[in-house]
């Protein structure tokens with residue numbers, strides 16, 4: 135009997151009575167996340183203030199949250215390739231934190247991982263170079279042992295990189311009109327409507343599973359009026375642990391970009407499976423139907439395993455799009471997006487193997503605790519037999535080398551993330567990745583067999599500021615399923 139079978143029938147979490155009773159019955163307006171557009175130039179330091187706040191997710195009750203310049207989540211920052219971003223990140227959450235720039239190709243000392251702690255009351259002022267192509271990235275807490283709780287409470291935001299070709303591209307790009315940023319998360323709320331984050335040992339093992347979908351900080355479904363024509367959705371799965379299977383009510387999902395930038399050409403898929411930490415950009419043709427909807431199936435697999443286990447509707451609507459009389463973007467879905475050659479595994483000169491491990495035994499569990507990993511009262515986790523340790527370097531990479539990283543797991547489906555790079559997926563759980571995952575990525579799914587990525591590291595990460603590789607189920611990361619590597 136495997137762990138999955140053992141878990142079936144365990145306790146369901148308490149649900150906010152109003153949130154899931156009739157998911158299609160009401161739609162709230164989509165909350166547009168305030169966007170700071172810096173593509174025209176940067177004249178002063180960019181202030182990000184991490185603060186405690188209260189926020190109404192749509193239950194008419196204020197929940198205690200963290201925010202970045204806002205009551206929950208941060209702004210959307212829109213920047214351009216070639217810029218250097220002079221941040222002042224001020225921490226006022228009453229606890230030590232960090233802000234990691236997920237997806238950026240930057241040196242280890244400005245990466246914002248667990249070594250760049252920002253004490254409560256302190257200001258962190260990294261100058262972050264934007265070297266890479268147009269891509270949707272994000273930023274979130276990466277505080278060792280506290281990433282899950284701090285990110286859940288709201289320490290996350292989106293960073294859109296544009297470049298000359300993306301600014302010129304014949305694509306929808308009017309923010310809040312035909313170009314929307316969607317941050318998808320799962321939450322639980324207590325009977326009074328306050329956001330909760332409760333972890334039992336079982337729940338901790340699978341990572342936190344909420345029963346209510348939240349879009350940009352508002353309980354779904356949400357609705358948005360859009361003009362006729364193509365509409366662009368830039369989507370981030372910012373759940374702590376849930377995989378989300380996205381589909382449209384009418385028509386295919388037309389994917390144009392993955393984590394690290396545009397695909398070579400649009401890919402039509404019946405659905406896309408997004409792990410925590412992944413980003414995809416999709417186009418919706420609102421010239422065809424007057425109403426369309428983005429639906430979310432949040433089972434780990436087609437049977438909706440997690441949904442049945444933890445409560446909540448396995449398929450729900452996240453966003454309803456209603457066409458207005460206005461004429462919007464008049465272009466067609468492009469046939470060509472970017473020049474991407476297929477990954478060539480013979481480019482690699484080094485191969486490394488990583489096994490993600492969920493059950494490491496009592497001896498390692500004691501060490502994991504001593505090394506400030508946080509596992510609640512669940513089992514400690516590890517990679518290659520070692521829970522995360524802040525002063526141990528696990529791998530040493532030579533700058534400019536192309537490598538193959540092979541990842542396997544002992545149980546369950548996990549999303550694996552590498553800092554400081556984008557990579558190409560050679561195989562995913564022993565199979566060819568879906569077409570929409572064959573472009574630039576920094577996340578790969580790992581279940582059965584090997585997942586292999588082709589990766590090159592071009593920036594320095596010294597002993598004092600190593601990069602991380604880890605499971606992006608945040609409770610697993612906090613519990614030791616993380617390692618660190620230098621580049622030089």
Ligand SMILES: [Cu+2]
Pocket residue numbers: 490547548549605606607610611615
């Ligand atoms: Cu994991």
